[in-house]
Amino acid sequence: MTVARMRALGRAELTLLLRAKSALFTGAAAPVLLTVGLWSAVGEMDLAGTGLSPGTIMLPGAVGFMLLFTVYSNLVGVYVARREELVLKRLRTGEATDPEILVGSALPAAVLTVLQVLVLVVAGPTLLRVPMPSRPDLLAAGVLLGLVMTAAMAAVSSATTRSVEAAQVTPLPVMLVSLMGSGMFIPLDVMPDRVAEVCRLLPLSPVMELVRGGWAGGQEAAVTLRSLALAAVWTGLMLLAARRWFRWERRG
Known part of the structure; x- marks a missing residue:
């Protein structure tokens, strides 16, 4: 079964992740440390008229840090390592399909990110005096x-x-580019209008707008639809690019 094969691949990848201390630190600790380290800088921002608070900036920003460190950065290393070790090549000779191999390899990072987000949702109101997400559907x-x-x-x-x-x-x-231009640390609302319009076109910008809208609420329907559409377009483009250019064997 597809689910069983992906679960088996994910379990094997999780074992390797737990053994790789540097990768585990990058995925689990780096987003937390970065969030804590930037707290004082966010507190000094002029947020008048934006409807935002330090908490509604840092909590969505922490989600962005998790996507970059726990998923993106970690998986680049995972895919390269498994390719160079010929693990991907051997897996392709079995029953698992190409999507199953890639998704199975990404499962530990994805599950760890979801768990981290759940911790933020539960701990945010207590630690940062931020209300629970007003639009959990947008956050999800x-x-x-x-x-x-x-x-x-x-x-x-x-x-x-x-x-x-x-x-x-x-x-x-x-x-x-994502850290500085996608609204993780510096909200697009406090940027000059022209700069903000350009930054809104970056891949992770619509994702951050959805996450922040889920927490802070008050987002207009047109803004939400634009963010959903742009995020879906970027996701589709990345999937097509991965299908076209992903390498399964060692580079010559």
């Missing part, structure tokens, strides 16, 4: 689209990565 949609998008982005980035060592560097451009 943003997280789901973000998971699929960043996993596909990782597959695309792995195609241009020659070695496991290089996988520590390859994700950096995407991560830096």
Whole structure:
């Protein structure tokens, strides 16, 4: 069965993740440390007229950090390592299909991210005095689209990565642009209008708008529909790119 095969692949990948201390730290601890480290800077922002508070900036921002570190950066290394070790090539000779192999390999990162988001939802009101998400449907949609998008982005980035060592560097451009321009740390509402309009077109920007709208509420229906449509388009493009360029064998 498809589910059984993906579960088996995910279980094996989880075992490897627990043994790789650096990857586990990047996926589990880095988003938390980054969120805590940026708290004071967010507190100094001028948020007048935006309807936002430090809490409604940092909690959605933490979700973005998880998507970048726990899913995207981690999976670039996973896909490259399994390719160079010929694990992917051997798996393709069995019953598992290509999508099952890729999804199974991504399951531990996805599950860890969902668990982290649930912790934020439960602990946020107590630790940061932020109300529970007013639109959990938007939060769930943003997280789901973000998971699929960043996993596909990782597959695309792995195609241009020659070695496991290089996988520590390859994700950096995407991560830096997303951190600064997708509203994770600096909300688009406080940017100059022209800059904000350009940044809204970045892949993770609509995901962050959905997540922030889920927490803060008050988002207009047109903005929500635009975010959903743009996130869906980017997700589809990343999936198509992964299907086209993902490499299953060692680079020559």
